[in-house]
Amino acid sequence: MCIRDSYSTLCVIEDNKFIIKAQLNKTTLLMNKTEEDTEQSAVDNSLTDVIKLRLHRIYLELMADRKMHLPFTAIMLVVMTLQLIGYIYYRKTEFPFEDEYHEYIANFLDILRVLPALESVESTGLYLTVLFCMVTFLLLYILQIIFIDYSIGINKFYFTFPVKLVRNMSSILFWILTIPMTETMVSIFDCKDNYHKVMTGTKCWNGVHLFYAVLSIICLLLFLAIVLLIVFFYNETRLDCTDCLSRLDTNLESYLFLYRFTLAILSVYGTGRIFRWILAFAHILGSGFFVHHYFNYVPYYHRYTSIIYGSCMCSYLWASANLMISMLFESSEYTGQSIVILLGIIVLIPLVRSLREKRINNLLFENKFDKIKNDFELDLSLIHICRCRRYAVCRSRWSPYH
Secondary structure (H helix, E strand, O other), X not given: OHHHHHHHHHHHHHHHHHHHHHHHHHHHHHHXXXXXXXXXXXXXXXXXXXXXXHHHHHHHHHHOOOOOOHHHXXXXXXXXHHHHHHHHOOOOOOOOOOOOOHHHHHHHHHHHHOHHHHHHHOOHHHXXXXXXXXXXXXXXXXXXXXXXXXXXXXXXXXXXXXXXXXXXXXXXXXXXXXXXXXXXXXXXXXXXXXXXXXXXXXXXXXXXXXXXXXHHXXXXXXXXXXXXXXXXXXXXXXXXXXXXXXXXXXXXXXXXXHHHHHHHHHHHHOOOHHHHHHHHHHHHHXXXXXXXXXXXXXXXXXXXXXXXXXXXXXXXXXXXXXHHHHHHOOOOOOOOHHHHHHHHHHHHHHHHHHHHHHHHHHHHHOOOHHHOOOHHHHHHHHHHHHHOOOOOOOOOOOOOOO
């Protein structure tokens, strides 16, 4: 009995030793795995931090001494607005616009949007030329970003020309090329009866079309990444009179990009009567939102940039309102919409200027009349506001809150 008992006791002791040893081995493996996971997460976090730091440094370099001149800014804003109005004159949507100038205006606006002009020509060579030009534009932009990142810390490799070129390319890409690039790259998937709508001789999802489709997907993802970087990093919010695009710290660029990107995709694939009403409501709601945003914030500091942008958004709202009226009275003989739109735009420009000045006065002096004791001090304050050219917030007693 003693031997058996001692044997059983020894067996228990040996089993306990084995269990403890197994638990120690398991704990060691878990600790090693935890350390490996920690090291991997640290590497991932450090890589993410390095990418963020480099992107921030690149766009900080692009923003330093940025000077967007008024003619260039005005052209970009007007072209963007004409592209938006071009959806109203898009013949594929078949909006009920009937007048003698409709054809000429539609042809001009189709050229600004690029894809409708390519659809009317139906040339495979021209379509591929435009597509590869856009791909080349994106590749050049990325290569210049890489060169700027490399040359920031090395004086002998640093040149101002690539920085200035990327500044202009960033502005052109966001304000002008958002709609043409989105429509052209998305249209590669637009097929009818198993043949591409623009490249009429190319069979869809077979051979060369599959290559173009993969290329378009990759370039569209690159385009989205670049534009999002521009939206979040390439914005001037200082009170700097040398930059015509300096503005309040709002989400204006984000709203503009999302709206135009969605509108471009809908225009490529949307057809039918129900789609026409959806698009008409999108125009009236979108234009109304941007007009409300403009008069609520008056985002741009530069006077003429602010007036031009406000006039563009109000013109887009006016064209959208005429579109809705034409849709509601489609059965009646309502013509001459183009003349009504053009005359309304002429009237809107001085009206926007006047409303902007009133809005600014309300923002400056609302609930602050205790600081202005008499009409003489009010005149002095207004004179100072018109003449002040400070880059930081002015602390003069004659300029409250500007």
